[in-house]
Amino acid sequence: MKHLFTPYEMKSLSLKNRVVMPPMCQYSVTAKDGIANDWHYAHYVSRAVGGAGLIIIEMTDVEPDGRITDYDLGLWSDDHIPALARIVDAVHQHGAKIGIQIAHAGRKAEDAELPVAPSAIPFDENSKTPRALTTEEVEQMVEKFRLAVRRAVQAGVDTIEIHGAHGYLIHQFVSPLTNKRNDKYGQDRTLFGKEVIKAAKSEMPDHMPLIMRISAREYVEGGYGINESIAFAKEFKEAGVDLFHISAGGEGQIAAAGRPGTHAGYQVPLARAIREALDIPVIAVGRLDDPALANSVIGNEDADLVAVGRGMLRNPYWALEAATVLHKEINPPRQYERGFARG
Template identity: 80%
Template sequence: MNHLFTPYKLKGLELKNRVVMPPMCQYSVTSKDGIATDWHYQHYVSRAIGGAGLIIIEMTDVEPDGRITDFDLGLWSDDHIPALARIVEACHQYGAKVGIQIAHAGRKAEDAAVPVAPSAVPFNSEFKTPRALTTDEVKQMVEKFRLAVERAVKAGVDVIELHGAHGYLIHQFHSPLTNQRTDEYGEDLTKFGKEVIQAAKSVMPADMPLIMRVSAREYVEGGYGIKESTAFCKEYQEAGVDMLHVSAGGEGAIAAHGKPGTHVAYQVPLARELKQSLQIPVIAVGRLDEPVLADAVIGNEDADLVAVGRGMLRNPYWTLEAGVALKKETSIPKQYVFGFPKN
């Protein structure tokens, strides 16, 4: 039976365990240029030393106005590559594989003078009303995603994640609440996402997996549920997605911030449903900080990998301590061996 410390392989990606550090924005770029800083280096490399099998670098944006804030990471320029490459290389030295989440915030770009979106529908009364992208601009946006993915590959990442969740741009296109277009991107709500997937695959090595993070359910009135997300995820799978990172919410509310799901493992049933319905590997995420619980998600075959977010924000060595708690063999750095029980 598989467990949290069983190795995992997907195409050319080989992980030493099933523990994932999910992308979590740090809002720590100091000069607003989108370039990773020493904070990002320490933040990610410490989790590699701490034993995580896969580290996914936070939401990294394809253009300046695609950032949630001006303090987010970017990949719209070759100038961003060296700092990211330094992080990737260092994480590799400690046995972790590294992914990066490529994204655009769309109408949730807080610092953009005029945000863009599929339709001119603001997130709420506190957010700016976005400008609807023209059809040509949508096609240009696909190219911006392609170029960002190409730069990520040059930086040496092992896997790409596209952000199609939490109310950001790809999510905005496949949600009927936010896509009220009448052109080809309104007639087929998954067209933008599929074109981004195909563009990403065109510049990725053939053996590099493509992950897509999705909100499997919208916790708002009139929002879609698991039936609808299963349908659009199937289309994304057929377009080239190799694995789903299954979250929820983002249009109106992210469940972890309030109703209805604040209990542990509240998103695991969604991950399990997509895994079983589509026969696709999945990452489960959301209040899975307890090692026994995270291990059970793998052992019960609810998911293939488990993402631990808040737990790793509190403790860079969460994975090492989980190994001790579960009595599993882990690669404790020799410098830290005396800090852990011998048996």
């Protein structure tokens, strides 16, 4: 029977276990130029030392005003490549694989003087009203995603994740709440996402898998549900997605601390539904910090990989400790063996 520490392979991505560190913005005040620094190096490499199978670098944006804040990472310039390559090389030295999440915040770009979006609809009453992108600007945005993916590949990552969730730009195009356009990107709300996927694939080696994070449900009146997300995920799969990272929420007044009630594993049924409907691998995420619960997600075939976010923020060695709790074979760094010895 498969479990959390069973190896996993997809194309050339060979993982020693099924523990994923999901992308989590660091909002590092020393990263104002979008370049990863010593904080990011220590942050990601320590999770590789701590036993994670796959680490996904935080939301990294395709243009300066595409960042949530001015303290987020970017890939709009070749100047960003060396610092990321340094992190990638070190993570590999500790036996983990590493990906990066490519994104644009759209109307949720807090520090942009004038955010852009599919339509001129603010996120809430405290947010700036964004400017609607022209059709030509949307096409240019696809090119910006393509070039960011090219730079990520040059930095040596093992996989790419496209951010299509949590109310950011691709999600804004998909959602009926935020896409009120009359052009081709309004007539087909998945078109922008599909073009980004195809652009990304054009820069990726054939053997490298493409991950896409989606919100499988919007917990707000007028938002879409699981049936709609299955439909658009099918189109994204056909465009080239190899694996979906299943989250939820992000539009309207939705936050992790609000609706829905965020009980342990609350998003796992969404992951299972996408997995079964599309016959595609998925990553489950959302309050899966308990090792027994995370292990059950794999054992029950709800998902293929499990992402542990806040648990890894609290404890870089979550994966090693989970293996100890679950009595699974682990190989901690030689320097730490005494800390994980049994008996």
